[in-house]
Amino acid sequence: MTALLIFHPLLRKLWNTVFPISARRSEGRRTRLDQRASFDYVFAIMFLFILHGFSAFKILAILTVNYQLATKLPRKSVPAATWLFNITVLFANELGQGYQFRSLASFISPPVNVQVEEGIQAVDSSLMSLGAWMDGYRGLLARWEVLFNITILRLVSFNLDYYWSIDRRSSDSLEVSIVVPSLYMV
């Protein structure tokens, strides 16, 4: 962890020299925001796969669904959908114990019965053995679902900040048009 504390900021320094902030206001100019966010984005994906191995796909799937909820739903239903989804994920992660790929695969192709010498035996389907193989690569922190609680808070923060940002913009223009005449009347 201490190594990361030094390695990560140094890597950002390198990134910043390779992709400098462009000063000119031409097409495709890179701002400080772009520079930092694209580094954070690339590092985040790498970090996820190193920490959690194949489980990173599950996290990215949850993130994507949550993002779609905030941006695609009608504005009115965003808060309710956000809370419902995130509390459900909170419970589902706990009950599903991080969704093993092998058990996920068993929903699609269940174990097959195979004739062996003593009788019939249930054997994993090929999809299930692929799942079991993927479960073998779960990275440095196998139990990603334990740490995911804190990320849930950020998912809610993004969705509600987005929801309120639209709210604020429309009410801001209203505020100006209401406040100014009332002050004239005084």
Add this chain to the structure above:
Amino acid sequence: MFQACTWSNTSKKKQLDPANLSERDRVSIPADVKDFSYRNYVAYTIYAPLYLAGPILTFNDYISQLKYRVASIERPRTIRYGIRFLLVLLCMEVILHYDYVGAISKARPEWDTYTPAQLSLLSFFNLHIIWLKLLLPWRLFRLWSLVDGIDPPENMVRCVSNNFSTQLFWRAWHRSYNRWLIRYIYIPLGGSSFRNWRQTVRSVVTYLLVFSFVALWHDIQLRLLIWGWLIVLFMMPEWIAAALFPARKWEHRPTAYRMLCCAGSVVNVLMMMSANLVGFAVGLDGLQSIIRGIVHTWSGT
């Protein structure tokens, strides 16, 4: 003149320098619509230094800090913060070496053999160790983030021994989470007010909802839910006492008021010790046997 007044008012609003906002403004001023992109979203949710344990940064604050480096990011300050982190680590080592209350409660001893004073001290020092155990990772991750140029909120802003009010305690313990709860649950639910009975009941329900969420969020376990409800129950004496003895009326007798506060704070500390023990250390059974131990010893002598 009124026109001038409104004009200066709006210009004051406009004059907020986006490069030099306070933490409060960074949280409350929304990011631009185009900033809510998928790239920024993933960069924010999986921002490496804060991914594992926080402190929690809100999205608006993160975007604002990506645009402009905040004034509080200074090398000498970060170095001082690093040194403070090492000192706290040393403190934890020393405490664990000489003050092994964690080992005592893990060993599930016969609680009856302890005197009430010993039990209370055991709980109190256990709380110290829990406090340090949480403080260390938070400070480490905040240090990493500071080195990287992002300033998240400090999570523990108060020494655990310096708490006499339950409400202030929760404001200073895991502070970034407390800010998150206030912004995203407490305020949307309507906040709290104790002006009349109806509002008081509604406020208590709000608090119950907030702490139920807190408990479920920590871990889906019954003892944590009970912990959350105990916290709300234990906040009530403070609210009632504040209503019964308003500070205004005691203005002329400051010493007497201070003594009243002292008595209240002793009760608060005792309640806080027992609530946190249920949630994080010994569980409800443990608490029952400790209370039985205390009562038993008192009635026995």
